[in-house]
Amino acid sequence: MTISPTIxxxxxxxxxQTEVDRLTRAEPGIGAIVTFSGLCRDEGGMLAALELEHYPGMAEAEMxxxxxxxIERFGLLGLTAIHRFGKIAAGxxxxxxxxxxPHRQxxxxxxxxxxxxxxxAAPFWKKEHGTDGSAGDWVSAKDADDAARDKWK
Incomplete structure (x- = not known):
């Protein structure tokens, strides 16, 4: 059976919880669920929001x-990936x-x-908006993110 991710x-x-429930109802053989939810940090009270843009169509295809x-590498029984865009407030x-x-690892x-x-790899861009009302620069990629990705190759 081919597993189709929800993107x-x-x-x-x-x-x-709604997303976990939706995923677990679909497959009775699931023995482990791992969730990651990324939040907009306030950067020590300096950041009011992030503005996220994406390349429509391309972002979904890359995701x-x-x-x-x-799914293929780890034999997953289900996978959901949701990414928001627009202006997202801290928190x-x-x-x-x-x-x-089937198993946790x-x-x-x-x-x-x-x-x-x-x-x-996914075409998303982030711009910072400060609590002082300023619009900062677009956030640059970090070498540490590339290194984390490269460990899977």
Whole structure:
């Protein structure tokens, strides 16, 4: 049986429990669920929001490619990846990854691989908005993110 990941790029927020319930209802062989929810940090009270943009169509295609890589490599029984766009206030959800597998290690590895690749390969861009009303620069990629991704090669 081929597992199809659930991939969404959306402006609206998501609900973690709703997404876990949706995934676990689909497959009775699941023995482990690993979730990762990335939030907008306030950077010590200096950041009011992040503005996230994406390349429509391309972002979903790359997220699907990454999800399928994780499913194949770790034998996942289900995978959900949701990434938000728009202006996201500090403390709000940005990204959700849920990996389901028969055993815990595959679920942990699957979720980690997806996040490591999302940070570097998916076409999303972030711009910081300060609490002082300033609009900062677009956030640059970090070498540490590339190194995290490269460990999976």
């Amino acid at each position: 969404r790029v959306q402006r609206e927020d998501f609900d973690l 699907t490619r990454i999800a399928n890589l994780a 709000e959800n940005i990204v959700l990854v849920i990996a389901a597998a 595959a679920a942990f590895d699957g979720a980690n691989l997806v996040m490591d690749y999302l940070k570097t």
